[in-house]
Amino acid sequence: MDTKAYIESGILELYVAGRLSETENEEIYGLLQKHPELLQEVLEIEAAVIKLTASVSPHAIDFESFSGRLNTSETKVIDLKPKKPNWMSYTGWAASVLLAGGLLWTLNRNAELQSDLEVANTDAIALEQQIESIRDNLSDANSVLAVMRDNNVTKIPLGGQGDFAETYANVYWDKDNNRVLLDADGLPEAPEGKVYQVWSLTLNPLTPTSLGTIDDFNTDDNKIFAITNTNESEAFGITLEPAGGSESPTMEQLYTLGVVSATP
Template sequence: MNSREYIESGILELYVFGKLSDEEIAEVNQMAEQHSDVREEIKAIELAVINLSHSVAPHLSATNYEKIRTELLGKHKVVTMKSKSNWAQYTGWAAAAILVIGFGLQFYKLNQTNEILNNVSTEKNLLQESVVDLELKKKESDEVLAILRDTSNVAVALTGQQVAPKAFAKAYYNKATKAVYIDASGLPTPPKGMVYQVWALKLEPVLTPTSIGLLDTYATSTTKVIKVENAEAPQAFGITLEPAGGSASPTLEQLYTLGKV
C-alpha cells in the first residue's frame, strides 16, 4: 500500500483520536517516518481537532486553550516515538479537547435557555402592565358614562372667551350632592408651569368667585373628565389659566371658558 492509499484508508484519523492498537500505532509511526505526506496529514488532522475545539467552545479560557494547543502541536514529533507513554499523554489531551467541546455546547445551550426565559419574563411583565392599564382606562370610562347617564346632573356648557375663542368645556353639576365634574377635553394643553383653575360663580347681588379646584390631572387623565370640589348653589362656572398651585382670585385676562347654570 502506497502512502496515498494509506492516508485515504482513514487510519490516520483513528490514530489521532487514539482508537488504534499498539501494533497499529507502531505501523503508523513507521509510515510517518518513511513518508512526509503521511506526517503532514497527521499534522493537518491534529490542527483540525484544535480549531474545532476552539470554535465550538468559545468560553474556554485563553490559558487552557493555549495549553491544549501547545500539547497537540508538540505531538508533531510523535513520528519518532517508540514507547506507549508519550501516546497516552497525547490521547489524554485529545480527550480533554473533546470534553471541552461537550462542555462548551452545554454552556451555550444553557445560555440560550436563560435568554429565552428572560424574554418570556419580560413579555409577561409587559402584558401585565398592559392589562392593568386597560383596566384603569375601563374604570375611568365607566365613571364618565355614569356621570353622563345620571339624570340628576345638570350639564353646563362653558364657551370659549376672548383669550381662547375656540376653547370649550362642560360642567356636570349635581344639585342634590353638590358634586361637580369638569369635561376639559376642549381645552388646549396648558403651558409648562401653568394649570387650569375652576371657579364657581355667584352673579348676584355681586360677582363672587369661589375656587373649587385645579385641573392638575389634565395631562394624565385619559378621559379629561375631572372631579373638583363640591359647589353650593353656583350660578355659573368659569375656568382660568393660573400659575402652578392656583391663585386666590381668578386672573380675568386668562379666562378661557364661562357658562351659566
C-alpha cells in the same frame, strides 16, 4: 361629529374589549363605516393588544459553531512493523472527544436557557404591568362614561368668552355625590407660570367660589378632571390665573362660562 372627542372618550377601547352592549356595538360599528379615522383607531387598539400577547421566541442553537470545535488535525503514524489496530485506543479517544463536546454543548445550552428564562421573566413582568395599565384605563373610562350617561347628572356647556370665543368646556355635575367632571378639551395649553382655575358661581349677588386649580392640565392626555363641589352652583367658569391660583377670578382672563339650567 367630533371624532377626536369620541376617540378620547375611551369608548373605542371598551368596544375592542367587548364591554359594551349589543346595541352600543351596533352603533359603533355603524360609525366605523362612516368615519375612517374611527376605524383606524380601532385597528391600532387591536394591534396594541395583539402585540402585548406575543410570545417570546427561544434563541436558535449555533450547531455550526459547535461542530467546528470538534475538528482535529490529522496525525501521520509510521509503522515499524505490521500490527493489528488498537481499536480500544481509538474508541477511548473518540469517546473522550464526544464527551468533551457534549459537556461543552450542555454548558452553552444551559447558559442560553438561563438567558432565555431571564428575558422571559422580564417580558412577563412588563406584560403584566401593561395589562394592568390597560385595565385601569378601561376602568377609568367606564367610570367617566357612567357619569356622563347618568340622567341625574346635569351637563353644563361652558362657552368661550371675549377674546377667547373659540374656547369651550363641559361640566358634568353629579349633585348626589358632590362631584363635577370637567371636560376641558376645548382649552389651549396653559402658558408657563399660569394655571386654569375653576369657579362655582351664584348669580344674585354674583359670588365666585374657587373649586381649585388644574395644575396638571398640560400633561393630562384626556383633559377630563374630577372636582369636588359642595356648593349650590348657579354657574361655572374657568379663568387663567398665576400659578397657585387667585382669591378671586381675573375677569380679563375669563375663558369659559356656563349657567346651570333649571332641569338636568
